[in-house]
Amino acid sequence: MTVLTDVLRQSVVVFSQNYLPMSRVNIKRAIVLLVTGKAQALDYSTGNGWLVRSPSTSIHVPEHIRLTFGNSERLWKVPPVNRREVLRRDAHSCQYCGNNRHLTLDHVMPRSKGGLHTWDNVVTACEGCNSRKGDRTPLEAQMPLRTKPKSPMHPTVAFSEMFWHEYQIGE
Structure with a gap:
């Protein structure tokens, strides 16, 4: 059995x-x-x-x-930038120190300096890092990002990447 x-x-x-x-x-x-x-x-x-x-x-x-x-590949739209999706993308951790408590959203290039509310400008940050960085860029605040922010990938592309890495023939 x-x-x-x-x-x-x-x-x-x-x-x-x-x-x-x-x-x-x-x-x-x-x-x-x-x-x-x-x-x-x-x-x-x-x-x-x-x-x-x-x-x-x-x-x-x-x-x-x-x-x-089935029809041709399904249409897929990049989801809007919102707290839930940014937290998911950043694995629920601060992109400056790695902390996973008291998380907020931070604009890498502050909006007051022309930064937009886009996927490649918004990251997850803990309250401490967000207030320490303030209205400065990460370079000005000497707070490098752990990962470069980017928009989410099409689910088929993400699965394809995982699949091809999993089945990659010896290097």
């Missing part, structure tokens, strides 16, 4: 019609996509995957499947 439950815990990488890695799904969802013809196997030749049997049939579920339906 442990072999059965081990197989059901596996996940399958789903590619779009254009062969872009989109997501991971559990093996049950992959079986449904394969049986209904909404997906096709991508790696029959390697033999990787799992053989799943039922009383009436057996199916080979590969590690990678490609969707055979």
